[in-house]
Amino acid sequence: MTDTGFDARFEPGQADARWQKAWDEAKCFVADSNSPKPKSYVLEMFPYPSGRIHIGHVRNYTMGDVLARYKKMRGHEVLHPMGWDAFGMPAENAAMEKGVHPGGWTRDNIANMKAQLKRIGFALDWTREFATCDPEYYGHEQALFIDMFKAGLVYRKESEVNWDPVDQTVLANEQVIDGKGWRSGAQIEKRKLSQWFLKITDFAEELLEGLGELENWPDKVRLMQENWIGKSQGLQLKFALSDGQSVEVYSTRPDTIFGASFIAVAADHPIAQGVAADNSAAQAFVEKCKAGGTTAAELETAEKLGFDTGITAVHPITGADLPVYIANFVLMDYGTGAVMGVPGHDQRDFEFSTKYGLPILRVVAADKTAADAPITEAEAGDGVLVNSAFLNGKTVNEAKALIVSRAEDENWGEGKTVWRLRDWGVSRQRYWGTPIPFIHCDTCGVVPAPKESLPIELPEDVDFQTPGNPLVRHPTWKHVECPSCGGQAERETDTLDTFTNSSWYFLRFASQPEDRPFDPEEVAKWLPVEQYIGGIEHAILHLLYARFWTRALKHTGHIDVAEPFGSLFTQGMVTHETYSRSAPEDGRISYFTPSEVERSADSATLKSDGSAVDVGRVIKMSKSKKNVVDPDEIIASYGADAVRWFMLSDSPPERDLPWSEAGIEGCSRFVHRLWRLFGQFDADAQGRDKALDRKTHQTIAAVAEDIEALSFNKAVARLYELTGATEKATPSESRNEAIRSILLMSSPMMPHLAEEAWSKLDGDGLAAMAAWPDVDPALLVDDEVTIAIQHKGKLRDTLTVAKGLPKDQMEELALASEKVQRSLDGAEVRKIIVVPDRLVNIVT
């Protein structure tokens, strides 16, 4: 055997850094938009610079990296960029807790995390890196925001926030715990502020329609967005009130109008406000509704409460009087802020009616004879109308249409399309975000900042020792001349929701001119993103906002792309079991990190004292439960390739990946096993090995398919199989070809190992630039197949037969089987089902 110069062991400690440097120097991963090659834009959701790369990031970026490297091997010009979603609350929290500046804290974090990413060997085009907190980025965002304003997509309106009366500050939903401020513990109030909104509802129809074209998005994400947009057809109808006014309600079930037993309005509905003005009990109830959380989840899980206003509404058909309630579960933002309560056929209305003793009527039943069946829970299903005068016997859909046309004829209501989607409130009363580029002038009103004045940069000299927004307190920052009249005016002190930063960053990656947000021609070259990868937690908000911005920018003439992400993949979380002990005195639980614990197959002990700890469930890694592993530590122990391989193996990428020490060790063993196999390349070997050739080519085709489908776990399993088969084979040209193919196929996944072996085997240039191995189609098909012989649906025997064997011969062979005859035991054969190349099922 020729000496290939392989060292006894692969040393990731030395090889990793060496090859990372080589890729940098060769500018391997810098994307060239002028290249004639087909273009692939591979993008993973960029991270928030929290300080350390999390193992979940590693998984996300490894998947993208494999695809990017694979595409390159297939001859594509690949854009695989990275940047930082750098605005957000954690930086302000750090500023408050540690007295550091949010900007400095963020930039330090970015430097650390970038170094971590580099150590994993990602094929990223770092020349396009930016952070959203760079004035060069958010200045362009300000310009885009002004353009949207000019296009009529931006407006201001009153909207509620969580107000902490002690800290005198606005809190995010996650900072409100059980209705109390997270720091102050004070009862949170809802307070109305004038805030900025983007008219995403103008695009509701388009965003809904567009989902139909996103064939390479997971169905679940499309469905979630569809439900979120929530298009519904219903009836908006007017009820005359006993106090001489009227109330408009919206219902998606107008067919159940004969079952209405009350009207309910939101606490901030004008009718509720009117009643509260001169009724202290009503006032108290409205106040009560204002306390507590603003989130939909809280509203809907809260006990359904109502206040009887004493006003009654006249049923437009029966003329009956219905009581009007103020209710805590009615949302002012949806429909008209008032509903008709039909307890028989809506669960919330049912609970409400049960509580307040209101009549519960059946107006829909399975059939006419069930008209008087008692109602024990709300029945929202289909059926025929009963107890409903002229609607009796009609189906739900027929009844809906009849009621709408009658309402329109008689002029008390009209059919209407209503969307659940609300306009996007982008105002944040915080420092660390994009300043909203507007100026408030007493004379001219709210005017956009001149484009020449952009970027409007955040002031550096701010203090976080006093609660509230530092931009408001800053001595000079907000004072400016009105661009319109030149008089004294003030800057807007609200900043933009950080979701706006992530709504167009993928365009900035595609091109980065200084004087414009992006170059439309470059955008046209790269967009849509060929493969976007990120967490399922972004299924609705981020992805919908990014789709909206893209469409809005098309509308304003900036670009000619409607959908930013051609193909979407949502990956699962990385999980780990937890280690804890509860203190005997007070039962307080303290958690331990995996590195503090010695874990064997059936026990877990704390390294420091050698006694047992409790092993908890496998859950998402979180700092509070300490079930985290640090990428740096494991890379130092096992090398980048073992970590990358672990990220790809076993668990399907869309599912959660449980981290385990044993698993990473297994991966590390495989890295070294491959190294040994690569070292067995024998330049003097002669002859072909037909079976191995077939296996090699089948694997190349299958791995390519798996990578393109992002089924990395399957690609990994196939590489294990081929590795096993190759190890067992005797030296031959075929075996050398198998080794070379394994090397190239493993290159996107374990690039450092591949590069090291490639150089030893005198490969041309860098493995990262090599081509994917070719497949001989003739070797893909087997000429024999194993078929199953079943009797009564149970497996009795298997036979190896020539592929494409005619049905009657398969049947004959099946009946000839001794095992089958024993199972049949002389029973009469009634039917034989034959599936070519698969099975024969004998029915007796």
Added chain:
RNA sequence: GCGGGCGUGGUGGAAUUGGUAGACGCGCGGGAUUCAAAAUCCCGUUCCGAGAGGAGUGCGGGUUCGAUUCCCGCCGCCCGCACCA
């Protein structure tokens, strides 16, 4: 509460479109090598059963010659719910 998803050995999972359940990895058991260990290699490993055979994909039903796959009803866990990113 509402919307969406997931559930297969000790364990992560595989299984064309309804067609041999458990590929491949981890762990575990046995063996080889070694002064010894590490590393490596070989064999075995769903459960019950000596075997023949039987049972088995969260639970309970259904459709089918045949169901992990399709349908209905439950249970458990996870994600989102508009100011976390």
